[in-house]
Amino acid sequence: MGTQTMHDTLIKTVGLVKKFGDKAAVNGVNLDVCGGEIFGFLGPNGAGKTTTIKMICGLLRPTSGTALVGGFDIQQQAIQAKSILGYVPDEPMLYDKLSAREFLSFVADLYNVSAKQAERRAEELLKLFDLADDANNLIESFSHGMRQKTAIAGALMHDPKVLVLDEPTIGLDPKSARLIKDILRQLAERGAAVFLSTHILEIAERMCDRIGIIDHGNLIAVGTVDELRAGKSGQSLEDIFLALTGGAEYAEIAEVLA
Amino acid sequence: MLSYVWKLLRARWRITWNNIRRANRRRKIGYLFAAFGLTVFAVVLVVASWGLLSLLRRPELAQFITPDLIRAIPVLFTSATFLAGLLTNFGVLLQALYLAGDMEFLLAAPVPVRAVFVAKLIQAVLPNFLFMCLFNFPALIGLGLAQSYNITYFVMLPVALVLLMLAGAGISAIGVILVVRLVPARRVAEVLGLVGGVTSILCSQSGQFMQFSRIGRSASSAQVMALANTAAQFDQPYLPLAWPGRALVALGEGHWLLALLLVGLTVVLTAGAFGLSLVTAERLYITGWARTRGTLTRKAVRVERRRTRGIQRLLPAPFTALVIKDFKLLTRDLRNLSQLITPIVLGVVYTLSLVSGTERASSTAIGKSVIAYGGLGTALFVAWMFAARLALGGMGMEGKRYWMLKAAPLKAEVLLASKFIVAYLPALGLGTVFLIATALAGRQSPAALPYNWVALAAAIAALCAVYLAFGTAGANLKWENPSQITSGTMGCIGWLAGSATAAIVIAVFAGIPLAFSFFGLPDVLAQFIGLTVGLALCVGVMTAALWWARGRVALVGEA
Numbered sequence: 022m023g024t025q026t027m028h029d030t031l032i033k034t035v036g037l038v039k040k041f042g043d044k045a046a047v048n049g050v051n052l053d054v055c056g057g058e059i060f061g062f063l064g065p066n067g068a069g070k071t072t073t074i075k076m077i078c079g080l081l082r083p084t085s086g087t088a089l090v091g092g093f094d095i096q097q098q099a100i101q102a103k104s105i106l107g108y109v110p111d112e113p114m115l116y117d118k119l120s121a122r123e124f125l126s127f128v129a130d131l132y133n134v135s136a137k138q139a140e141r142r143a144e145e146l147l148k149l150f151d152l153a154d155d156a157n158n159l160i161e162s163f164s165h166g167m168r169q170k171t172a173i174a175g176a177l178m179h180d181p182k183v184l185v186l187d188e189p190t191i192g193l194d195p196k197s198a199r200l201i202k203d204i205l206r207q208l209a210e211r212g213a214a215v216f217l218s219t220h221i222l223e224i225a226e227r228m229c230d231r232i233g234i235i236d237h238g239n240l241i242a243v244g245t246v247d248e249l250r251a252g253k254s255g256q257s258l259e260d261i262f263l264a265l266t267g268g269a270e271y272a273e274i275a276e277v278l279a
Numbered sequence: 280m281l282s283y284v285w286k287l288l289r290a291r292w293r294i295t296w297n298n299i300r301r302a303n304r305r306r307k308i309g310y311l312f313a314a315f316g317l318t319v320f321a322v323v324l325v326v327a328s329w330g331l332l333s334l335l336r337r338p339e340l341a342q343f344i345t346p347d348l349i350r351a352i353p354v355l356f357t358s359a360t361f362l363a364g365l366l367t368n369f370g371v372l373l374q375a376l377y378l379a380g381d382m383e384f385l386l387a388a389p390v391p392v393r394a395v396f397v398a399k400l401i402q403a404v405l406p407n408f409l410f411m412c413l414f415n416f417p418a419l420i421g422l423g424l425a426q427s428y429n430i431t432y433f434v435m436l437p438v439a440l441v442l443l444m445l446a447g448a449g450i451s452a453i454g455v456i457l458v459v460r461l462v463p464a465r466r467v468a469e470v471l472g473l474v475g476g477v478t479s480i481l482c483s484q485s486g487q488f489m490q491f492s493r494i495g496r497s498a499s500s501a502q503v504m505a506l507a508n509t510a511a512q513f514d515q516p517y518l519p520l521a522w523p524g525r526a527l528v529a530l531g532e533g534h535w536l537l538a539l540l541l542v543g544l545t546v547v548l549t550a551g552a553f554g555l556s557l558v559t560a561e562r563l564y565i566t567g568w569a570r571t572r573g574t575l576t577r578k579a580v581r582v583e584r585r586r587t588r589g590i591q592r593l594l595p596a597p598f599t600a601l602v603i604k605d606f607k608l609l610t611r612d613l614r615n616l617s618q619l620i621t622p623i624v625l626g627v628v629y630t631l632s633l634v635s636g637t638e639r640a641s642s643t644a645i646g647k648s649v650i651a652y653g654g655l656g657t658a659l660f661v662a663w664m665f666a667a668r669l670a671l672g673g674m675g676m677e678g679k680r681y682w683m684l685k686a687a688p689l690k691a692e693v694l695l696a697s698k699f700i701v702a703y704l705p706a707l708g709l710g711t712v713f714l715i716a717t718a719l720a721g722r723q724s725p726a727a728l729p730y731n732w733v734a735l736a737a738a739i740a741a742l743c744a745v746y747l748a749f750g751t752a753g754a755n756l757k758w759e760n761p762s763q764i765t766s767g768t769m770g771c772i773g774w775l776a777g778s779a780t781a782a783i784v785i786a787v788f789a790g791i792p793l794a795f796s797f798f799g800l801p802d803v804l805a806q807f808i809g810l811t812v813g814l815a816l817c818v819g820v821m822t823a824a825l826w827w828a829r830g831r832v833a834l835v836g837e838a
Contacts, residue, residue: 079685079686082833099688100688100689100690102688103686103687103688103689104688106686108682114678114680114682115683116604116608116680118607118608118611118612123604123607127600127603128687130597130600131597131600131601131687131689132687133597159611175683
């Protein structure tokens with residue numbers, strides 16, 4: 022890892038397929054994300070975003086294809102790959118009977134962070150996410166937003182080179198959402214690869230260096246916003262998204278209902 | 280309001296019907312068999328109670344079974360129905376009224392709060408009520424047939440049972456609403472789980488306790504009949520609890536005026552109790568529920584210094600982190616503690632049982648051997664239940680939080696080792712306590728204690744490995760209820776495998792010394808051979824089980 026440069030490919034999927042019975046939830050996804058890049062992963066509900074993310078993080082075994090994190094196969098070289106990976110799911114279920122501080126300490130130990138560094142880092146993250154006053158309270162007393170922030174803090178404890186987030190800003194107040202965006206940008210500037218899925222196209226448009234759009238398990242578009250516009254100036258990401266995923270016709274129905 | 284209640288109940292019925300309709304073929308066949316079996320059971324119960332009660336009316340038994348006693352039977356049943364509705368429904372009503380996942384949806388809809396309350400109450404108590412009716416209803420029908428009661432008895436019977444259940448549940452609901460205003464609903468649920476677990480195990484062992492206290496050891500038939508007739512003393516006209524049962528008897532015997540009075544009083548009382556709960560619900564339920572939606576009372580935990588760093592220099596950090604985390608979760612969640620109390624209570628009962636037999640058996644050489652190695656059996660029994668609970672559910676208890684472990688750079692061996700230790704250490708600790716207690720209480724020779732302890736340690740290790748293996752293979756991470764942690768098939772097979780392991784291991788560790796003692800051979804030699812064979816067996820079982828489990832870890836959490 023030490024020899025990798027800023028723009029090395031840190032996330033790579035090759036022919037990633039996941040089938041549940043006869044249904045292909047993900048159908049041959051090929052993408053790569055370099056260090057220093059924030060990659061936005063968009064798609065309609067049920068398109069295969071979460072399934073793709075879970076395969077990248079090693080939570081699901083692909084039916085076929087490979088996912089590489091930092092050059093390591095997430096299935097065959099799981100320990101090495103996961104050591105540099107931080108993951109935040111869309112619904113972060115945490116240990117209710119641990120306090121926030123205990124949870125961060127636990128995560129630090131899982132990732133073999135040294136004791137001194139773990140303590141320092143936990144204090145920094147708790148302060149950063151405004152959780153310092155509640156650090157010794159059980160997570161069961163936290164609101165959804167607080168849990169989300171705790172989960173993100175946990176993913177950052179070991180200073181990951183690759184960060185994968187599934188809908189990270191859901192349930193966060195504007196201040197916290199802005200904080201997350203700033204943190205992700207800083208991480209990318211330090212050479213990390215950030216892979217995030219979101220439904221909020223404005224976030225994707227403003228934050229992401231490149232965007233991938235998945236629909237019905239197929240990656241139908243990848244590129245910068247300008248590349249996706251392909252010469253049609255003035256089009257927003259929302260227009261592009263709806264044109265690609267076939268949602269434009271629903272605007273007529275929405276007009277009728279209104 | 281009734282239309283809304285009907286709509287809500289209809290939606291619940293549709294959900295239940297969908298679950299049945301969309302079940303796989305094996306489950307559908309199971310449902311059919313269950314329905315058939317329950318019907319047969321009810322019919323058998325009717326016939327049995329009819330026959331039994333007809334028998335009790337025979338003249339030759341009249342001196343023992345008075346007519347008053349037979350008339351008191353409906354009173355006993357109806358009283359039991361009300362009290363059961365009052366006591367047993369507290370937990371289910373707590374869950375239904377405050378911890379159900381659809382409450383926000385229902386309360387945001389234009390549905391009267393009363394309707395939501397009534398629908399939730401009926402949904403919650405219906406399973407318990409139907410279960411009670413499975414016994415009450417056929418028994419009381421049998422009584423009516425035996426007593427040749429008229430048709431009004433049979434018509435009024437279901438009405439009375441429904442009214443009593445609703446009244447009991449209504450009062451219980453008031454209790455829930457009031458308690459939740461003082462204590463968070465989830466905390467109440469945890470405490471209830473602990474209290475319920477302790478109570479049920481104490482009740483189940485009450486017979487053993489009575490035996491030790493010599494109560495009921497040699498009760499004569501006269502004493503039994505006196506006790507039975509005492510029950511009839513509850514059938515008093517001034518006791519409101521007796522009115523529904525007396526109303527049924529009055530109807531059955533054709534005393535119309537008395538029946539009218541008692542039925543009227545019953546309806547007024549039960550409807551009044553239920554009405555009171557409706558009024559209370561409208562005033563207090565929604566505000567109580569809204570309070571539970573806010574942030575739970577902050578509960579701070581003591582800040583611990585990182586004392587474990589000393590240990591972590593010797594052991595991998597992820598391993599100690601997992602062990603410490605699991606111990607914290609087990610001790611902080613009362614629902615786990617309630618399940619762990621059962622083996623402790625059973626251990627006390629069976630230890631006393633063993634000790635009470637010590638005096639009789641200590642006169643012979645083989646008797647002394649039984650005493651010496653019997654403590655191993657008791658200690659292993661207690662530790663076995665602990666090990667089963669902690670190991671079989673070890674992986675599954677992660678539940679929906681397993682994603683953290685799956686996404687972490689965690690070797691399967693480290694994860695398994697941590698789960699093994701979390702199950703092994705408490706089981707060994709508890710088993711050791713019982714081993715020493717049995718040895719002291721039974722005044723056993725200390726010569727067997729070291730052997731027993733080594734055997735215990737090895738046996739528990741083997742059991743933990745077996746249960747952990749099956750618990751890993753059958754881990755259900757989508758549970759909402761802790762009882763669903765291990766999936767059905769693997770859970771059953773795991774139990775069988777663990778039981779077989781326990782039987783074989785105890786047969787080796789205790790059987791060999793006992794056999795040597797029977798043939799008058801030296802004890803030292805017996806222990807040497809027992810340990811050699813037993814340890815080899817345990818190591819073999821452990822290795823095989825954990826090797827198999829290691830291959831299954833990667834599959835845990837796969838969709």
